[in-house]
Amino acid sequence: MSNSSEWKPNVTNIENAHQRIEHLIHETPVLTSQSLDDISGVQLFFKCENFQKAGAFKFRGATNAVLSLSEKDAQKGVLTHSSGNHAAALSLAARMRNIVAHIVMPRNAPAVKKAAVRSYGGRIYECEPTLTARETTAAEVQAKTGAILIHPYNNENIIAGQGTAALELLQKVSDLDMVLAPVGGGGLISGTAVCAKSLNPQIRVFGCEPENADDACRSFHAGKIIPVQNPDTIADGLRTSLGEKTFPLIQRFVDDILLVAEEEIVFAMRLIWERMKIIVEPSAAVPFAAVLRNGDMFRHKKVGLILSGGNVDVGHLPFS
Amino acid sequence: MSNSSEWKPNVTNIENAHQRIEHLIHETPVLTSQSLDDISGVQLFFKCENFQKAGAFKFRGATNAVLSLSEKDAQKGVLTHSSGNHAAALSLAARMRNIVAHIVMPRNAPAVKKAAVRSYGGRIYECEPTLTARETTAAEVQAKTGAILIHPYNNENIIAGQGTAALELLQKVSDLDMVLAPVGGGGLISGTAVCAKSLNPQIRVFGCEPENADDACRSFHAGKIIPVQNPDTIADGLRTSLGEKTFPLIQRFVDDILLVAEEEIVFAMRLIWERMKIIVEPSAAVPFAAVLRNGDMFRHKKVGLILSGGNVDVGHLPFS
Numbered sequence: 001m002s003n004s005s006e007w008k009p010n011v012t013n014i015e016n017a018h019q020r021i022e023h024l025i026h027e028t029p030v031l032t033s034q035s036l037d038d039i040s041g042v043q044l045f046f047k048c049e050n051f052q053k054a055g056a057f058k059f060r061g062a063t064n065a066v067l068s069l070s071e072k073d074a075q076k077g078v079l080t081h082s083s084g085n086h087a088a089a090l091s092l093a094a095r096m097r098n099i100v101a102h103i104v105m106p107r108n109a110p111a112v113k114k115a116a117v118r119s120y121g122g123r124i125y126e127c128e129p130t131l132t133a134r135e136t137t138a139a140e141v142q143a144k145t146g147a148i149l150i151h152p153y154n155n156e157n158i159i160a161g162q163g164t165a166a167l168e169l170l171q172k173v174s175d176l177d178m179v180l181a182p183v184g185g186g187g188l189i190s191g192t193a194v195c196a197k198s199l200n201p202q203i204r205v206f207g208c209e210p211e212n213a214d215d216a217c218r219s220f221h222a223g224k225i226i227p228v229q230n231p232d233t234i235a236d237g238l239r240t241s242l243g244e245k246t247f248p249l250i251q252r253f254v255d256d257i258l259l260v261a262e263e264e265i266v267f268a269m270r271l272i273w274e275r276m277k278i279i280v281e282p283s284a285a286v287p288f289a290a291v292l293r294n295g296d297m298f299r300h301k302k303v304g305l306i307l308s309g310g311n312v313d314v315g316h317l318p319f320s
Numbered sequence: 321m322s323n324s325s326e327w328k329p330n331v332t333n334i335e336n337a338h339q340r341i342e343h344l345i346h347e348t349p350v351l352t353s354q355s356l357d358d359i360s361g362v363q364l365f366f367k368c369e370n371f372q373k374a375g376a377f378k379f380r381g382a383t384n385a386v387l388s389l390s391e392k393d394a395q396k397g398v399l400t401h402s403s404g405n406h407a408a409a410l411s412l413a414a415r416m417r418n419i420v421a422h423i424v425m426p427r428n429a430p431a432v433k434k435a436a437v438r439s440y441g442g443r444i445y446e447c448e449p450t451l452t453a454r455e456t457t458a459a460e461v462q463a464k465t466g467a468i469l470i471h472p473y474n475n476e477n478i479i480a481g482q483g484t485a486a487l488e489l490l491q492k493v494s495d496l497d498m499v500l501a502p503v504g505g506g507g508l509i510s511g512t513a514v515c516a517k518s519l520n521p522q523i524r525v526f527g528c529e530p531e532n533a534d535d536a537c538r539s540f541h542a543g544k545i546i547p548v549q550n551p552d553t554i555a556d557g558l559r560t561s562l563g564e565k566t567f568p569l570i571q572r573f574v575d576d577i578l579l580v581a582e583e584e585i586v587f588a589m590r591l592i593w594e595r596m597k598i599i600v601e602p603s604a605a606v607p608f609a610a611v612l613r614n615g616d617m618f619r620h621k622k623v624g625l626i627l628s629g630g631n632v633d634v635g636h637l638p639f640s
Contacts (some may be wrong), residue, residue: 029349050597112594270634274432277370277630279597310597314590319635 007249009156011198014163014191017064021161024063024096026052028165030172030304035275040291042298045176046272047169050280050310054116056237057165057188057308058089058152064161065150066093074099079147081105081127081134084113085237085309086152091122102147104137106130110236112313130230131241153187154243163191169304170199177301180287182308183207183216183257184238186246192306193253207250207257208290210234210265215241217257220250234262234318237283237309258290265289266318272307282318284308327569329476331518334483334511337384341481344383344416346372348485350492350624355595360611362618365496366592367489370600370630374436376557377485377508377628378409378472384481385470386413394419399467401425401447401454404433405557405629406472411442422467424457426450430556432633450550451561473507474563483511489624490519497621500607502628503527503536503577504558506566512626513573527570527577528610530554530585535561537577540570554582554638557603557629578610585609586638592627602638604628 009017028048036044049057066078077100080090087103094101103122105114106129117124127137142149151158165188166179181192189207196203209216213231219242227241242250250257260268269285272278287305291298329337348368356364369377386398397420400410407423414421423442425434426449437444447457462469471478485508486499501512509527516523529536533551539562547561562570570577580588589605592598607625611618 055597273599273634277375277599279593279599314593314637315639317634317637 007194007252009160009163009191009194011195013156013160014167014195017157017160018164018167020067021060021063021164025060027168028052030169031276031278033276036271039271040298041295041300042291043300043302044291045169045173045302045304046276047165047304047306048278049165050278050284050307054085054088054092054120055309055311056085056089057162057306058085059092060164061158061161061187062086062089062093062150063096065155065157066090066097066099068157069148073148077102077145077147078150079104079138079142079145080150080152081138082152084109085311087122088113088116088120088311090150091117091120095121100147102141102145104134104141106134110313113311116311131227151243152240153185154245156245159187159191159246159249161191162188163195165306166192166195169306170196173302173304175302176203176304178204178206178298179304179306180206180208180290181306182235182238182283182286183209184283185240186216186242186250188306188308189254190246190249194249197253204255205253206290207254208287209238209257209259210286211259211261213238214259216250217259219247220254220257223251235265235283235286237281238286258294260286260289260293264293268292270319279310279312280307281309281312284310327514327572329480329483329511329514331515333476333480334487334515337477337480338484338487340387341380341383341484345380347488348372350489351596351598353596356591359591360618361615361620362611363620363622364611365489365493365622365624366596367485367624367626368598369485370598370604370627374405374408374412374440375629375631376405376409377482377626378405379412380484381478381481381507382406382409382413382470383416385475385477386410386417386419388477389468393468397422397465397467398470399424399458399462399465400470400472401458402472404429405631407442408433408436408440408631410470411437411440415441420467422461422465424454424461426454430633433631436631451547471563472560473505474565476565479507479511479566479569481511482508483515485626486512486515489626490516493622493624495622496523496624498524498526498618499624499626500526500528500610501626502555502558502603502606503529504603505560506536506562506570508626508628509574510566510569514569517573524575525573526610527574528607529558529577529579530606531579531581533558534579536570537579539567540574540577543571555585555603555606557601558606578614580606580609580613584613588612590639599630599632599634600627601629601632604630
């Protein structure tokens, strides 16, 4: 592997991001579960970004992006389109800098995620649930307001910020054999992979995604970005496709992309709820579902999993 | 107040219990939540016994009771009747000492709690959901097996063990103004009160229970035990009545009993789930419901709440 410092962002950017944001984020705990270790035959370390502010790792990247703006740019406000968690995170990060956040959201985003954006003071603009509609609406809002677009993943400050979760995980558990994170647009997995491979070139890094939204897997093996249109998966955080900035990092630093079925996601999510007594959203359960599906690969290894978020509408659960 | 060392158990018993069990229990975290502090206007410290082994504080008392048995008594096995969490806890504690646990359970106990008892190797005997039926069935099993009865709360070793949760809480946050715990049979609240008042006579201690199972409140104010029959509350851990060993401790060391309505329990439980991203059972949400109901009493105080357990059937939730 070539020196990872040639790539942007690299581990130095991630370490700088961590210094920039650490007074504003939660250093989330790394939990273990004897029960889930016994069930899986794997030594699991769960990095609990479901306990992060605004309920997901997205607050790391959003805060890094907002704090990286010049004073002049910050005064224009920020703008994004997002399936939900980035929207809430950016709203809260903007409020902490006392600037405006304009949020374009698909109209089918979970009600609980729209409510979160509102509670953090974000201004919502609804659109159709397609990438094209999101981008068009965002361009319109930007033309009207002059706000700075903070893309949910295709942005180096966002990727570096998301990588700080893996940085904290590896600072706490330095001898992991493998790290797994879910893949939507690729911000979390690319930041995770850059960080992990830079700190330990022997570590193996896997992105995990639903079979029903397998664009990362197909793109990874085809060597070019193959987007998905309107994927139907319960993992609402993983419906987006890879971007131009995340894909090359994934190609370079990720070992493989693992797929899981919808019922495997629900099963894994329920096990985490019942055994760990913590609330994770479907997207966050995808890496553990991949561990359960590919048991032999992980047996007796020390495996870190990033529990990406905990924003779920507890009034509408897939368990009953 | 008279010297608490006259009473049994006293804080010395609780400290001894802690030394006896600390290698087997989890030292559970004390969590805070800016969001719930803002909503309540109170500085809240949640002692997370939902993360305890077997999913509830009950493992503390059960382990203390099992480890306190002589070798000869231990070989006879242990026996109890319980609405669920004590049953699972005793089963697991017995298995850790490699002895048999006979468990009498009401047939309407949640399926998830029966499954937990079985998974820990406990032998279940079902009975009608009344105190009389429980005690009769337990006596029959005891006559047949010779097992030692470990009452879920009317037992000094159990009470001392339950008091270790408050001990850890106060070791971590020494300047609490108040401590709240739910009241079922009174094991948790009496152990909590003995511990807290002994370490800090100025601290105020409140038991919290459902209006629909208000035997502790009525008993406390009447000065004698007034049992409830078949109370109808979602807080399935709090359907039992006070016992002869817990009631005098409650009279002596508890400041008052606070009541909450069923819908207040569900509301408080949902807030804890949504804002803290942790799973607590209805009984565990009762103290926070009492804080929300009696806002003025607690405003700006440092209040410890014992989240008693997290054993809930996620396939049957009261939220939708």
